[in-house]
Amino acid sequence: MPDVKNAFWKISLASSPEQVGRCCSVMLELRPHIKAIDFAARVLHQQKEGYQLALLETDGVVRSVAGFRILNLLFSGRTLYIDDLVTHDSDRSRGFGAALFDWLVEYAREQGCEHLTLDSGVQRFAAHRFYLKRGMDITSHHFGLKLTS
Numbered sequence: 594m595p596d597v598k599n600a601f602w603k604i605s606l607a608s609s610p611e612q613v614g615r616c617c618s619v620m621l622e623l624r625p626h627i628k629a630i631d632f633a634a635r636v637l638h639q640q641k642e643g644y645q646l647a648l649l650e651t652d653g654v655v656r657s658v659a660g661f662r663i664l665n666l667l668f669s670g671r672t673l674y675i676d677d678l679v680t681h682d683s684d685r686s687r688g689f690g691a692a693l694f695d696w697l698v699e700y701a702r703e704q705g706c707e708h709l710t711l712d713s714g715v716q717r718f719a720a721h722r723f724y725l726k727r728g729m730d731i732t733s734h735h736f737g738l739k740l741t742s
Contacts, residue, residue: 603649
């Protein structure tokens, strides 16, 4: 299911540096700490480790992007983990994020995944409402320890 089109949008996986670069402005809304000049190189490097980048576009403009990977985890089995899911601020509430999320669910099923999971920052209340509307459950707390200064 690499490319999916309907009358309004197209979803595909970004694999070339040009395709990845087209996702930069949308992704930086979620990940502003990444420098635009470093974005494509970081994504292309992560793709060597299993990271994939899906994009939804209309009229040749990227509206929504999702970074994800498929993992085999002891507690959940084969799992599609969403690292990043963001829709351009001016395109929110237009159905692009929902369409991309639904694509990820179907992709996970096609890849034999038993679960689809993600972490979301505690302050992202609108995102939490979105995930709950999509049928997700809050199943755990995520803890982190920064190891560098």
